[in-house]
Structures are given as C-alpha cells and as structure tokens.
Amino acid sequence: xxxxxxxxxxxxxxxxxRLRDAVLGGRYAAGDALPGxxxxxxxxxxxRHAIREALRRLQQLGLVRVSQxxxxxxxxxxxxxxxxxxxxxxQAGDVLPVPTLARxxxxxxxxxxxxxARLCALRAGADAxxxxxxxxxxxxxxxxxxxxxxxxxxxxxxxxxxxxxxxAYLLAYNSLTAGDLAVGHVPPHLRAAxxxxxxxxxxxxxxxxxxxxxxxxxxxxALLTPSVPSFSDDQEKEQERR
Numbered sequence: 001x002x003x004x005x006x007x008x009x010x011x012x013x014x015x016x017x018r019l020r021d022a023v024l025g026g027r028y029a030a031g032d033a034l035p036g037x038x039x040x041x042x043x044x045x046x047x048r049h050a051i052r053e054a055l056r057r058l059q060q061l062g063l064v065r066v067s068q069x070x071x072x073x074x075x076x077x078x079x080x081x082x083x084x085x086x087x088x089x090x091q092a093g094d095v096l097p098v099p100t101l102a103r104x105x106x107x108x109x110x111x112x113x114x115x116x117a118r119l120c121a122l123r124a125g126a127d128a129x130x131x132x133x134x135x136x137x138x139x140x141x142x143x144x145x146x147x148x149x150x151x152x153x154x155x156x157x158x159x160x161x162x163x164x165x166x167x168a169y170l171l172a173y174n175s176l177t178a179g180d181l182a183v184g185h186v187p188p189h190l191r192a193a194x195x196x197x198x199x200x201x202x203x204x205x206x207x208x209x210x211x212x213x214x215x216x217x218x219x220x221x222a223l224l225t226p227s228v229p230s231f232s233d234d235q236e237k238e239q240e241r242r
Contacts, residue, residue, distance in 0.1 A: 011046050015054035018044070020088070023063045023074055033071035034064065061085045083175045103228060105176065106186075110224040112172055113157060116164040117204060117220035121213040124163035129209045135159045136205040140198045146188035149195045156201065160208070160220075186227075193226040 019040075022028055034040070037055075041048045055072055058064045062081035066072045077085060086101060120132065139152035154177060161173045188195060200223050207216040 011044075012050040012053040012057075015040075015044055015046060015050050016057050019054055019058055020061075020063060023058070024077065028074040030074055030076035032074045034074065036071075061088070083172060086175075106228045108172075109176055110221060110228060112169050112176075113160070113224045114217045114221040116157075116161045116166065116169050117208060118213045118217035119164035119166055119169075120160050121208045121211050121216040123165045124208065128159070128163035132156065132159045132163060132208050133205045136201050139201060143196075143198060146192065146195055150186075150188045150191065153191075153195055153201075163208070191227045194223055197223060 019034070028034065034055075035043065037048050037051045040051045044051070055064065055066055059066050061077075061084055062075060063077050063085070064072050064074055086105060120128070124132070135152070135156040135158075139149055139156050142148035142152045158173065161169050164170075200219060204216060204219040204223060207219055
C-alpha cells in the first residue's frame with residue numbers, strides 16, 4: 001500500500017490522521033503489520049521522525065503495537081482503545097459515523113452523570129455539597145444567556161463528579177469536555193431543554209445536600225436525558241446535508 005505525499009504543515013498530524021483512518025477504515029486488519037518506518041517515510045514523502053511520532057500516537061490510542069526492532073502491528077481497537085479515541089474520531093472523515101458516536105457520547109454522559117450524582121449524595125462532605133449548590137446558583141444567574149449557562153453547567157457537573165469521589169468518572173469527565181465531541185462544544189440550543197430547567201438543577205442540588213442518593217440519581221438522569229435525541233438528530237441532519 002502507498003500513501004500520497006504530504007505538504008509540510010503539521011506533517012506528523014497528517015501522517016497520524018492518514019494511518020488512523022487506514023486502521024479504523026479496515027484497510028489493515030487486526031494482526032496486520034504496517035509498512036516499516038523507511039517505507040512509510042518514502043510513501044508519505046516525510047522524514048522518519050514524523051513517522052515515529054505518528055506511530056507513537058497511534059500506540060497511545062491503542063490502535064497499534066510498536067515493537068522495538070520488530071513490526072508495528074495493528075490491534076483490534078474495540079478491545080484495546082480507550083475513551084481518548086472517541087474524542088479524535090470526528091477528525092476521521094467518513095471512517096466511522098460521527099452522528100452515532102455523538103449520540104453514544106451523550107448517552108455515556110447520562111450514565112456517568114446519574115451515577116456520579118448518586119455517589120455525590122452518598123459520599124460528599126459538607127464543603128463539596130456546598131460547592132454543588134454554589135455552582136448551581138452561578139448557573140442560574142446566567143439565565144437567559146444559553147452560552148453562559150452552558151459553560152456554568154459544566155462547572156456544576158464538575159463539582160458533582162468531584163463530590164462523587166470516583167476518580168475514573170473524573171477522568172472520563174475530562175475526556176468528555178475536551179476534543180471535537182466535547183459537551184462544551186455542543187451548540188447550546190441543542191441542550192436547551194436541559195439548560196433552561198433551572199428548577200431541576202436546584203432540585204438536584206437539594207437532593208445531593210440532603211443525601212438522597214436515589215432521588216439525586218433520578219433527577220440527574222431526568223436532567224441529562226433530553227439532550228441525547230436532540231443532539232444526535234441534529235447531527236444526523238447535518239451529516240445528510242453534507
């Protein structure tokens with residue numbers, strides 16, 4: 001297999017993107033060996049440093065396994081990749097369906113948010129509970145500016161997840177608020193039902209403060225769920241227009 005030579009702007013990024021798309025698009029199956037560094041450098045028209053950097057990034061995402069002195073072999077990303085891969089896939093052209101992935105990210109947000117609210121009600125100390133309430137009031141003060149409310153809402157969920165005491169949820173939150181599929185990058189009007197429900201935000205804060213884990217979980221799920229279909233439907237329409 002050969003690759004078209006690249007221009008000199010962001011060379012390693014371009015190599016990374018082309019190889020990522022080749023792996024995710026099935027041009028290489030799990031277990032296949034990629035061409036050697038020398039052959040890839042010649043194919044792309046770049047130096048071997050750019051190739052090594054691209055392969056390093058692919059390995060970090062769990063797409064390949066680089067063996068010192070041996071072949072670089074493709075891995076089954078469904079078994080080896082982590083959440084960081086999802087945050088890069090909107091740059092992968094038509095390799096994977098972005099609307100479906102966007103929906104999946106928002107569904108994951110519902111699950112994590114609901115359980116984090118439950119754990120926050122169970123585990124958070126007085127300071128953490130007060131921080132949730134204060135963040136909710138900062139969010140409410142931003143009404144009716146949807147953009148400002150969206151930014152303030154992210155702070156609410158950070159306080160809730162911090163209060164949950166679950167480090168894995170916190171790391172997942174960091175991933176969900178970074179990259180092209182970041183919740184913060186979702187146009188505010190697609191989350192309007194969620195963002196404009198000040199009463200339910202305050203209800204959630206009260207349930208957490210009162211230590212009502214079951215109630216907090218239900219309120220969080222009710223708050224986050226409306227954003228899932230509106231976001232995925234809008235993304236699907238945008239994809240069809242393209």
